[in-house]
Amino acid sequence: MSADLPRADSFAEDALLAHIHTTVAGAEHVVVGPGDDMAVIKVNGGELLAAKDLLVEGRHFLGTASMAQIGRKAVTRNISDVAAMAAKPVAILAACVLPRSITQACAQELVDAISRTAAHFGAPLIGGDTCVHVANGPLTISVTVLAQPLDGVKPILRSGARAGDHIFVTGALGGSLQPDGGGHHFTFEPRLAESHALARLLGANVHAMMDLSDGLARDGARFAQASALQAVIVAEQLPCTPACVKAHTQVNAWRGALGDGEDYELLFAVAAGVKVPATIGPNNTPLTCIGSLQALPGTNSEALICMHNQKVVDVSQLGLWHNT
Amino acid sequence: MSADLPRADSFAEDALLAHIHTTVAGAEHVVVGPGDDMAVIKVNGGELLAAKDLLVEGRHFLGTASMAQIGRKAVTRNISDVAAMAAKPVAILAACVLPRSITQACAQELVDAISRTAAHFGAPLIGGDTCVHVANGPLTISVTVLAQPLDGVKPILRSGARAGDHIFVTGALGGSLQPDGGGHHFTFEPRLAESHALARLLGANVHAMMDLSDGLARDGARFAQASALQAVIVAEQLPCTPACVKAHTQVNAWRGALGDGEDYELLFAVAAGVKVPATIGPNNTPLTCIGSLQALPGTNSEALICMHNQKVVDVSQLGLWHNT
Structure with a gap:
C-alpha cells in the first residue's frame, strides 16, 4: 500500500496473528485452521473452505473511490483467497458498517456491487449484516467467502513446499x-x-x-x-x-x-x-x-x-x- | 437498545435490507437466502448454515466494556442465531478493526475471549482478519458462524408459521x-x-x-x-x-x-x-x-x-x- 494508504503497525498485526495461531484449540473437524489463505473444515463428509477479509476506508481504499469499486474489491479480494487454494467459490456473506453521511442510494450501490460481483463468481450473497456508525467512522466491509474443493483437486495449502522447488x-x-x-x-x-x-x-x-x-x-x-x-x-x-x-x-x-x-x-x-x-x-x-x-x-x-x-x-x- | 446506545435510522436499515432481499439472485444450491437468522446452502450433499453479525463500539457496546465482555458477545450473538435455527455450531471466523489506541495486550484479550467462547460452543475460531483504523474509528468486530443441522432435525425457519399457532x-x-x-x-x-x-x-x-x-x-x-x-x-x-x-x-x-x-x-x-x-x-x-x-x-x-x-x-x- 502506498504512503497515502498507511498500514497497521506490522508488529501489532503479526504478533496478534501469531498469538491467534498458537492459542486456537484444535478440533477433529478442522483440517486447516488460521494461517492459510482459507480455513478448511469437514462438513457432511466432504471439505468446506472459508475465509474472511476486511476492507476499511483509508486502509484499503480512499474516500474518493466509487461504491462500485469498493463493493467489487470487497468480493474479489476474497475470491483471490479461493484462487490461492485452487477451490471453487460457493457463497458469500457481507457485513457493512456505513458512515453516518452515506445516502440510501450509495448504500444500495454498494450492496449491488457486492451482490453482482459475488454472483459473477458463482458465489451468491446469502446473508450478512449492516449498521450505521454512531459517530464518525470509516466505511468498513467484511466479506466471508465459502468455497468447495474443485472436483478431484485437494486444496493447495500455503505450506507444503520443498527445498529445491x-x-x-x-x-x-x-x-x-x-x-x-x-x-x-x-x-x-x-x-x-x-x-x-x-x-x-x-x-x-x-x-x-x-x-x-x-x-x-x-x-x-x-x-x-x-x-x-x-x-x-x-x-x-x-x-x-x-x-x-x-x-x-x-x-x-x-x-x-x-x-x-x-x-x-x-x-x-x-x-x-x-x-x-x-x-x-x-x-x-x-x-x-x-x-x-x-x-x-x-x-x-x-x-x-x-x-x-x-x-x-x-x-x-x-x-x-x-x-x- | 437504550437511548445511550443509539441505532441506525430504521428507514435506511430496513429499506436497505429489503433492497438486498429483492436483488439477490437465486442459485440452485441456496436453500435459504438473506432474511432469516441464518442462510442455508447445500454443501457436499448435506446442508450448511451461515450467518454474520456485526458488533460496533457505541452501537452494540460502550467504550467502558471489557475486552472479555465484547469478545464473548461477538460470538454469543451469532450462536443465538444458530439456536434460532435449531442447528449445531461448527466453526467461526472473526474480523476485527482495532482502534489506534488499542494495546497489544487488549487486542490479545479480545481474540482470546472470541476464541474461548467459540470453543465453548463447539465452534472453533478457524480464521479471519485484523487491521488497525487509519484515523479515529470504533472497535468493530464481525463474526461469521457456520453450523450444521442437528441430526434428524430440519433447520427451523422464521417463516412457516400458520394462522392459529x-x-x-x-x-x-x-x-x-x-x-x-x-x-x-x-x-x-x-x-x-x-x-x-x-x-x-x-x-x-x-x-x-x-x-x-x-x-x-x-x-x-x-x-x-x-x-x-x-x-x-x-x-x-x-x-x-x-x-x-x-x-x-x-x-x-x-x-x-x-x-x-x-x-x-x-x-x-x-x-x-x-x-x-x-x-x-x-x-x-x-x-x-x-x-x-x-x-x-x-x-x-x-x-x-x-x-x-x-x-x-x-x-x-x-x-x-x-x-x-
Missing part, C-alpha cells in the same frame, strides 16, 4: 496503486481460472500456493516460513507491470514488484524438473519463474533473500511492513 | 441494558440447549422460530411478516425480568419487554393444540405463551398488535425502530 508468479507485479487511489487494486481479476488450470495441469506437483496482497517481499517471506524454508528471489526475473515501471523507472521496477503490494497474483511452488508452461488459462496469463526455495541455512536466517546483480540485497523493509 | 418465548424479556452499559446483553446464554430440546420434543410442530435482538415489538412484527400473518401479543402474559420491572416499574414492565431489546431469547410458533411444557432444557428455562398468530385482516394491517387490558395499544414506536 521453483517459485512462480502469475501475471506481473507492482504499481497497483495509482497516486489518485485508483489502479489495478480495484480492477484486478482474481486468478481463479489460472489456479484451476494449474491444479488440473500440474496436480500434486504444485506443492504450495498463496495470493499476493502485501507485496512479494512480505508475502514471499510468509510463503517460505509456512514450509520452514528460505525463498531466494532473483530481482532480474521479476515480471513488472507497465505501471510499476512508470512509477519506479525501468532500473528500479524490481523494487516496486517486491514492495508495492495489492497485486492479487498467485505465488506458487512447483517441484524442480516439472515443466511449467509459459502461460495458463483462458487469457494466456504469463507464468514466470522468479526464484527457488532452499533449506534455511540457520535458525535465524531471513525467510526471504533477494539477489540483484548476483548480490544479496536487503529487501526486509519492502512490502507492507512499516507503512504505519 | 400459539406464540411462545423462552426465559424473560426486557431490562437487558443497565444504565452503565452492562447487563444481560453481555452475560446472556444463547438458548442453544433449549432450542435443540424443543426441536427434539415438538419436532415439526414448531412451525417457525427466531431470536429476539431488536425487541419483541420490532422482531415480533418481522416474525409475523415472514409468514404473512399478524401476531397478537397479550401484554399481561409477557414474562419480564427483574431488571425490566426495576427499570420500568411493575405496571409498565410489559413496555420494557416489548421495547428494550437485546434479549437473545427465542420466539417460536407452535401448532395450536400441541402441549408445550412449562420449562425446557438442562436449566429448566421457562416457556411462556404470549399470544397467537392470525390471518392478516387486511393488506395494510399491522404485522403485530398488542392487547393490554383487552384493548389494542399502539406499540409501533417500541423496540429499536427510532433510536437514531
